[in-house]
Amino acid sequence: MSSVITIDHVSKSYGTCNAVSDLTLSLHAGEILGFLGANGAGKTTTIKMLLGFFSPDSGQISLFGHNPSDASTRQRVGFMPETAYYYPYLNIRELLSFYGGLCGMSSSLIRQRSEDLIARTGLDHAKKRLLKTYSKGMLQRAGIAQALLHDPDLLILDEPFTGLDPLARIQLRDLILELKTKGKTILFSSHELSEAELMCDRVAIMKNGKLVLAKPVKEVVCDGNTNLERIFLNVLQAP
Amino acid sequence: MHTLRQLSALIRLSLYDLYRRKDLVIVTILAVVVLVPMSFATPFGIKGASRYLNEISLLLVWLFVLVIAMTRTARIIPTEIDSRTIYPLLAKPASRTVILLGRYAGVLIASLSVLLLFYGLYALINTMKSAFFPWEVFIQALLLHISFVILVTALALLGSLFFNSDANLSVSGILIAGMILYGQQLPVLAAEHSLPIRAILHILYWLAPHCELFDMRTRLIHHWPAIPWLACFCIFLYALAYAAFCFGIATWLFNRKKV
Amino acid sequence: MNFPLTITLLILPPCLLFSTSNLIENSSARCGYSVHPQQGQGDNLLDIIAGDTRTIIGNALLEKAEAYYHGGLTDHGDCSLVTAGEGHDHNHHEDERDSVQSSAWRDPWSYLNAQLQTKAHVHLDKAEELLPWYWAACEASPHNIQALEAAAYALAQMAEKPQAALQLLEKGIRDNPYNVTLELSRGEILIKHFKDFKNAETAFLAAYQKSLHEKASKDDILKAKALFYLGYITKHRNDLNALQQWQQIARETMSLDLLSIRNLLELN
Numbered sequence: 001m002s003s004v005i006t007i008d009h010v011s012k013s014y015g016t017c018n019a020v021s022d023l024t025l026s027l028h029a030g031e032i033l034g035f036l037g038a039n040g041a042g043k044t045t046t047i048k049m050l051l052g053f054f055s056p057d058s059g060q061i062s063l064f065g066h067n068p069s070d071a072s073t074r075q076r077v078g079f080m081p082e083t084a085y086y087y088p089y090l091n092i093r094e095l096l097s098f099y100g101g102l103c104g105m106s107s108s109l110i111r112q113r114s115e116d117l118i119a120r121t122g123l124d125h126a127k128k129r130l131l132k133t134y135s136k137g138m139l140q141r142a143g144i145a146q147a148l149l150h151d152p153d154l155l156i157l158d159e160p161f162t163g164l165d166p167l168a169r170i171q172l173r174d175l176i177l178e179l180k181t182k183g184k185t186i187l188f189s190s191h192e193l194s195e196a197e198l199m200c201d202r203v204a205i206m207k208n209g210k211l212v213l214a215k216p217v218k219e220v221v222c223d224g225n226t227n228l229e230r231i232f233l234n235v236l237q238a239p
Numbered sequence: 240m241h242t243l244r245q246l247s248a249l250i251r252l253s254l255y256d257l258y259r260r261k262d263l264v265i266v267t268i269l270a271v272v273v274l275v276p277m278s279f280a281t282p283f284g285i286k287g288a289s290r291y292l293n294e295i296s297l298l299l300v301w302l303f304v305l306v307i308a309m310t311r312t313a314r315i316i317p318t319e320i321d322s323r324t325i326y327p328l329l330a331k332p333a334s335r336t337v338i339l340l341g342r343y344a345g346v347l348i349a350s351l352s353v354l355l356l357f358y359g360l361y362a363l364i365n366t367m368k369s370a371f372f373p374w375e376v377f378i379q380a381l382l383l384h385i386s387f388v389i390l391v392t393a394l395a396l397l398g399s400l401f402f403n404s405d406a407n408l409s410v411s412g413i414l415i416a417g418m419i420l421y422g423q424q425l426p427v428l429a430a431e432h433s434l435p436i437r438a439i440l441h442i443l444y445w446l447a448p449h450c451e452l453f454d455m456r457t458r459l460i461h462h463w464p465a466i467p468w469l470a471c472f473c474i475f476l477y478a479l480a481y482a483a484f485c486f487g488i489a490t491w492l493f494n495r496k497k498v
Numbered sequence: 499m500n501f502p503l504t505i506t507l508l509i510l511p512p513c514l515l516f517s518t519s520n521l522i523e524n525s526s527a528r529c530g531y532s533v534h535p536q537q538g539q540g541d542n543l544l545d546i547i548a549g550d551t552r553t554i555i556g557n558a559l560l561e562k563a564e565a566y567y568h569g570g571l572t573d574h575g576d577c578s579l580v581t582a583g584e585g586h587d588h589n590h591h592e593d594e595r596d597s598v599q600s601s602a603w604r605d606p607w608s609y610l611n612a613q614l615q616t617k618a619h620v621h622l623d624k625a626e627e628l629l630p631w632y633w634a635a636c637e638a639s640p641h642n643i644q645a646l647e648a649a650a651y652a653l654a655q656m657a658e659k660p661q662a663a664l665q666l667l668e669k670g671i672r673d674n675p676y677n678v679t680l681e682l683s684r685g686e687i688l689i690k691h692f693k694d695f696k697n698a699e700t701a702f703l704a705a706y707q708k709s710l711h712e713k714a715s716k717d718d719i720l721k722a723k724a725l726f727y728l729g730y731i732t733k734h735r736n737d738l739n740a741l742q743q744w745q746q747i748a749r750e751t752m753s754l755d756l757l758s759i760r761n762l763l764e765l766n
Contacts, residue, residue: 077332089259099331290566426608
């Protein structure tokens with residue numbers, strides 16, 4: 001199985017604070033990885049390095065075997081940020097048209113993909129409204145739509161379930177599982193352990209910048225008496 | 240093609256920004272509120288004055304275009320960072336250089352569209368009111384004003400990578416106003432001082448943007464003859480070169496900026 | 499700072515200043531504040547609030563009017579004149595232009611700036627283009643005597659509207675009751691444009707009396723001018739006794755006779 005994400009002994013510090021220490025992790029094609037950890041564990045820093053926003057102090061990161069800071073590498077990556085504040089004076093169609101343009105998509109393709117994604121994210125009724133009138137949950141849906149617009153092979157979702165109502169959660173979960181069946185690779189960071197348990201092939205738990213657990217979900221919860229939440233708490237509370 | 244699509248998307252974003260935020264509507268209403276009552280004014284009961292209206296119109300055009308161009312440019316990067324829209328933006332397959340160029344070009348085109356609109360109205364009203372209109376001077380004034388906007392937006396873009404938008408507006412505003420008022424006095428001032436102030440003033444004279452070179456309002460209002468076209472193009476090229484220099488440094492900084 | 503706020507901050511203060519000036523002026527005229535020796539009821543709340551700001555704005559507007567008179571040139575002593583005008587020194591700058599060209603490579607900014615400046619200036623003969631600025635200067639600062647005088651001159655001499663000039667001066671006199679200059683200007687217009695010697699005499703007499711007032715300017719030229727015109731009017735109506743009387747006052751107070759005053763001040 002080919003490796004989509006390869007993180008090899010990566011460290012990153014901000015001043016004296018070690019955000020990520022000696023992280024080694026890989027993600028294979030078609031896999032869903034739940035990237036878990038408490039606040040400040042280093043999840044977002046890792047995701048930012050994966051997207052090439054900045055380079056690690058040491059170690060190497062590659063996406064599809066290429067440097068993530070190359071613009072061409074990001075052609076195959078879709079990203080949804082944790083807190084989504086999109087351009088408030090655009091409507092969802094214009095937002096998707098903008099991001100589609102940035103991905104180099106043609107107008108007709110953008111139109112076609114936009115309509116499909118607007119419908120699938122449940123924003124059909126609000127497609128003419130400016131984003132400044134959207135609720136937080138609606139903005140999350142807009143974020144998902146823009147991340148999927150150019151049909152990326154790798155999807156990186158930072159806290160995708162935040163602010164979503166139960167129905168939207170189920171829709172997003174179904175969407176993610178559908179993408180998996182299409183062979184897409186998905187990495188998402190989350191505090192929603194139940195969602196991770198339901199969807200992920202593997203989980204990686206970070207603590208104080210270090211990877212403390214990286215196992216298939218089936219192995220983690222093989223004992224019928226335990227669940228991911230309990231494992232997570234045990235890992236975090238361990239000295 | 241790919242890069243052109245990216246640039247086109249970024250430019251459209253700035254145009255939406257300008258027109259949806261209703262900045263243009265606000266400045267147009269302000270201009271109407273100021274100019275319409277003035278156009279009906281008959282000081283001391285005597286009619287026939289037009290130059291003062293032209294002067295105030297052009298002053299408002301300068302002021303509004305400068306404010307729009309500067310505020311829009313100064314906000315490009317800080318707003319993207321503050322609102323976190325920078326993350327999905329940088330995650331797209333566009334290089335940072337293209338993103339900065341597109342955003343800068345967008346703001347520039349938006350500002351220049353306002354400029355062209357106001358100059359068009361100025362020419363229209365003047366040609367309707369008077370048989371004589373100094374077209375050559377008008378075109379030169381327009382060209383130099385466009386050059387000025389190119390220069391100040393590039394300056395504000397560079398400033399936006401050092402300061403937040405308010406500080407950037409203050410610093411750029413002081414620099415631009417200072418150069419308009421005292422740009423040509425710097426060598427005289429330098430001659431009156433000893434080192435190191437003399438050296439500082441000379442460096443400032445050679446490095447700071449010569450914003451005083453772009454204002455042809457007096458020539459336009461008082462129907463002076465046109466300036467030599469060579470001088471006009473030299474000033475235009477100077478603005479382009481200065482803007483390219485600022486943009487080059489801004490790109491270098493933006494490519495190294497941690498977000 | 500958001501955009502509308504920026505614009506408001508830039509536009510609002512001058513608009514407020516002009517729009518409220520008359521309102522406050524009228525409502526506070528009865529208060530009788532007096533901060534300047536030559537001013538009367540025109541001293542108002544706005545003067546106290548705005549301080550010298552109105553004077554500065556008034557002077558700036560007056561300078562703008564002067565620039566308009568010189569075809570837009572602010573530095574009008576330094577250029578050659580194309581159209582014949584009145585009493586300016588006009589230097590021709592062909593040699594300097596050559597030297598500017600030769601220094602283009604040494605100092606391109608200065609060279610380009612020189613290209614933008616005009617090489618010659620004209621005198622505007624259309625008074626209506628100056629009047630808005632004079633009007634604004636007088637409105638901004640009702641105690642700006644120079645503005646009032648210049649506006650009255652432009653109205654009477656250039657626009658040939660002496661009646662409007664008189665009205666302006668009368669308002670100026672009300673706002674500056676101890677000012678001698680305005681009375682003199684009013685008298686001159688009455689003589690020159692209306693041949694109204696009777697009212698002119700009243701104006702010059704008022705000018706002379708104000709010149710003796712402790713609050714008036716101590717400029718002897720104004721007093722001398724008033725005396726000359728009073729003598730001129732009495733001579734015009736062949737009142738030799740009164741003429742002698744003014745002659746004597748001139749000798750006593752200024753050690754000059756009226757003829758010397760005329761020669762000295764180059765009066766017609």
